[in-house]
Amino acid sequence: MKKLNLFSLTLILILSEIINPAIAQNRARPVKSPEVLPDNSVVFRLYAPDAKTIKVTGTFMDLTKNIEMVKGDTGVFEAKSAPLPSDMYVYVFIVDGVKMPDPNNNIVVRDGSYIESRLMIPGEQADLYDVKDVPHGVVSAVWYQSPIIGMSRRMIIYTPPGYNKSKDSYPVLYLLHGGGGDEEGWTSRGRANYILDNLIAAGKAKPMIIVMTNGIPANAGSPGDRPLSTILKKVDTSTPSAMTTGKFEESLVKDVIPFIESNYRVKANPDNRAIAGLSMGGYHTQKITNANPGEFNYIGVMSMGLYNMFGPYDKEQHIAQLKALNASHPKLYFIGCGKTDFLYKGVTDLRALYDEVGFKYTYRESEGGHSWNNWRLYLSELAPKLFRE
Amino acid sequence: MKKLNLFSLTLILILSEIINPAIAQNRARPVKSPEVLPDNSVVFRLYAPDAKTIKVTGTFMDLTKNIEMVKGDTGVFEAKSAPLPSDMYVYVFIVDGVKMPDPNNNIVVRDGSYIESRLMIPGEQADLYDVKDVPHGVVSAVWYQSPIIGMSRRMIIYTPPGYNKSKDSYPVLYLLHGGGGDEEGWTSRGRANYILDNLIAAGKAKPMIIVMTNGIPANAGSPGDRPLSTILKKVDTSTPSAMTTGKFEESLVKDVIPFIESNYRVKANPDNRAIAGLSMGGYHTQKITNANPGEFNYIGVMSMGLYNMFGPYDKEQHIAQLKALNASHPKLYFIGCGKTDFLYKGVTDLRALYDEVGFKYTYRESEGGHSWNNWRLYLSELAPKLFRE
Numbered sequence: 217m218k219k220l221n222l223f224s225l226t227l228i229l230i231l232s233e234i235i236n237p238a239i240a241q242n243r244a245r246p247v248k249s250p251e252v253l254p255d256n257s258v259v260f261r262l263y264a265p266d267a268k269t270i271k272v273t274g275t276f277m278d279l280t281k282n283i284e285m286v287k288g289d290t291g292v293f294e295a296k297s298a299p300l301p302s303d304m305y306v307y308v309f310i311v312d313g314v315k316m317p318d319p320n321n322n323i324v325v326r327d328g329s330y331i332e333s334r335l336m337i338p339g340e341q342a343d344l345y346d347v348k349d350v351p352h353g354v355v356s357a358v359w360y361q362s363p364i365i366g367m368s369r370r371m372i373i374y375t376p377p378g379y380n381k382s383k384d385s386y387p388v389l390y391l392l393h394g395g396g397g398d399e400e401g402w403t404s405r406g407r408a409n410y411i412l413d414n415l416i417a418a419g420k421a422k423p424m425i426i427v428m429t430n431g432i433p434a435n436a437g438s439p440g441d442r443p444l445s446t447i448l449k450k451v452d453t454s455t456p457s458a459m460t461t462g463k464f465e466e467s468l469v470k471d472v473i474p475f476i477e478s479n480y481r482v483k484a485n486p487d488n489r490a491i492a493g494l495s496m497g498g499y500h501t502q503k504i505t506n507a508n509p510g511e512f513n514y515i516g517v518m519s520m521g522l523y524n525m526f527g528p529y530d531k532e533q534h535i536a537q538l539k540a541l542n543a544s545h546p547k548l549y550f551i552g553c554g555k556t557d558f559l560y561k562g563v564t565d566l567r568a569l570y571d572e573v574g575f576k577y578t579y580r581e582s583e584g585g586h587s588w589n590n591w592r593l594y595l596s597e598l599a600p601k602l603f604r605e
Numbered sequence: 606m607k608k609l610n611l612f613s614l615t616l617i618l619i620l621s622e623i624i625n626p627a628i629a630q631n632r633a634r635p636v637k638s639p640e641v642l643p644d645n646s647v648v649f650r651l652y653a654p655d656a657k658t659i660k661v662t663g664t665f666m667d668l669t670k671n672i673e674m675v676k677g678d679t680g681v682f683e684a685k686s687a688p689l690p691s692d693m694y695v696y697v698f699i700v701d702g703v704k705m706p707d708p709n710n711n712i713v714v715r716d717g718s719y720i721e722s723r724l725m726i727p728g729e730q731a732d733l734y735d736v737k738d739v740p741h742g743v744v745s746a747v748w749y750q751s752p753i754i755g756m757s758r759r760m761i762i763y764t765p766p767g768y769n770k771s772k773d774s775y776p777v778l779y780l781l782h783g784g785g786g787d788e789e790g791w792t793s794r795g796r797a798n799y800i801l802d803n804l805i806a807a808g809k810a811k812p813m814i815i816v817m818t819n820g821i822p823a824n825a826g827s828p829g830d831r832p833l834s835t836i837l838k839k840v841d842t843s844t845p846s847a848m849t850t851g852k853f854e855e856s857l858v859k860d861v862i863p864f865i866e867s868n869y870r871v872k873a874n875p876d877n878r879a880i881a882g883l884s885m886g887g888y889h890t891q892k893i894t895n896a897n898p899g900e901f902n903y904i905g906v907m908s909m910g911l912y913n914m915f916g917p918y919d920k921e922q923h924i925a926q927l928k929a930l931n932a933s934h935p936k937l938y939f940i941g942c943g944k945t946d947f948l949y950k951g952v953t954d955l956r957a958l959y960d961e962v963g964f965k966y967t968y969r970e971s972e973g974g975h976s977w978n979n980w981r982l983y984l985s986e987l988a989p990k991l992f993r994e
Binding site (some may be wrong): 242252262264267268269311312313314315316317319322323324325326328329331334336338342346347349350351354355356357358359368370380381404436437439441442443444445447448450479578602 | 641651653654655656657658700701702703705706708711712713714715717718720723725727731735736737738740741743744745746747757759769770793825826828829830832833834836837867895952965
């Protein structure tokens, strides 16, 4: 028995966080957090005997508010949410004023600089975003040359189940992230790959390739995948000039699409080419499709309205572009917006302009606001409509 | 001008963290952290007017210690490290007793449940791990069927620059993670893809495929890529029984290698098949190569010694296996260990046994301990030795 105990002890040493004492200290008293109860309410816990106040906030509630966690005798703070609708959420703890992910939850999702803990509430909506027992596509990080932007850049490419073994060619959806995000957002927080796996397995969407680019011309890729020299410089990419150069839009058409069409088995024609984006990506989608009528026959604009706020705006030019785009007869022009989106008025203005011009579109108004909950929902509704004839 | 200001304001709203009020609160006063000074000392900062004490600790120092951060008049805590050798490190803040990543650093790296902030100190070592202006391979997340384990599982595959356009076949390195880790460890914290990009570009390593599996049979994949049902169950994979079933070792040989050799352009022979692993992965490497002499002609054991601590140990069988392995004439058997590794004695025992049996190996003893700093170093030294005649 002595020997067996030694086995176990050493094994636990090797396996456990004792390998990393910094973490071992942190995890001195692991607690179960988050705990999803049978009614889909959630208990959040954190062991923090030396903290004064801890709050929890997340996308399952009004983000300007938070829930005060109550300190128990053992030094564990605890709070319970209301029963939550099935969906994917993110949350953070606020420990004596400082926000942090939940250290007992090893699932963090990143969108740009937002690093938060994930919470998935089971049910119908989560089923769309979950890893199900269905064939899975491949998600690849791929570098390509962008002569337009003048650097080697990184993108994420989803190839559908069966792509590698098949000799078929596939349609392509170019899927663009929002301001502050990067090429990993649509898979990390957007679950685009699992949404498509599930829709394809259910026969609801056609197998397609999804290309997820980085929309900030100053960045080669997501934070951890940029050259160190640019990280040390801390290039500020959140300024208007970083995003309204037009360089990303130009590079998508001149660099990205040719790269995809020469490196992947692609149906390289407008009926098999879709583009969609959220927020800043919805702006990019508009700019790209307005300037290239007839090149994308499926278009999706999520949570982005009229772009008269982005630098000098030429309404006559916009109308002329919309008329040309309309004349190219795109098969789908989807606009999605949440009722409480802070860009709701801009979306209303965009629709008014489209109506004025007689430009046809499909409008989807959902609950909620400018959030990934809506963008995942829109993708799950948009993908089934793509590449139909 | 009024109009331009409105442009900018709205744009900043769209781009900035105001989209996500939870984060906006957190980032009420962004500070520069970490700041690498010209002498490669580092200043860490955190704005936390309501916190009592904040400390910083990381792999650049003795992890059982930490540096107290000093609170300034403005509510910003600050600490400065000694000048650091060029390398990649991780660190965390301890805010009133609770560990967290640095909220002003958008580069977090995850290894299993360890979610920490990254710090790269420029210079010779960082150059090996950095994103350089060289051709980059593709990193893919791929699902495969494992009949041995009885589930669909996820692995990460690196294909070298030029793979997609080439018709050549390539050698393969199977690269295994440690206890508590998962299939993403070798790219997230290990930088294996960039290490190979840089070595291949310099002509120091042959172009090769790297296959990074998940070594815990109970898990389909990394935390965010497991079915929700298994996440809610919170399967405990840190117990000895979760890792010593032998199922992973069997599945690598019977499921993974056949999948790779039938789905990728691979030189499917022992001279072009290597295997290496760290800690638990070094245990798996030993078990797999001992049981399959002649199948892998390049073998690397990092920070793992004699496995007499892993359940019943049969020395006679071990010696018989080593003799058979020796008789198969592997071209390289690399053992790497840090001088302060807590498994140093086990590695010494392993070498003593190998010497006793006359089993040939190459031994690399480095500074430091059981750490990714060593595992990245070993990979950068091991890769150039692989697939040489």
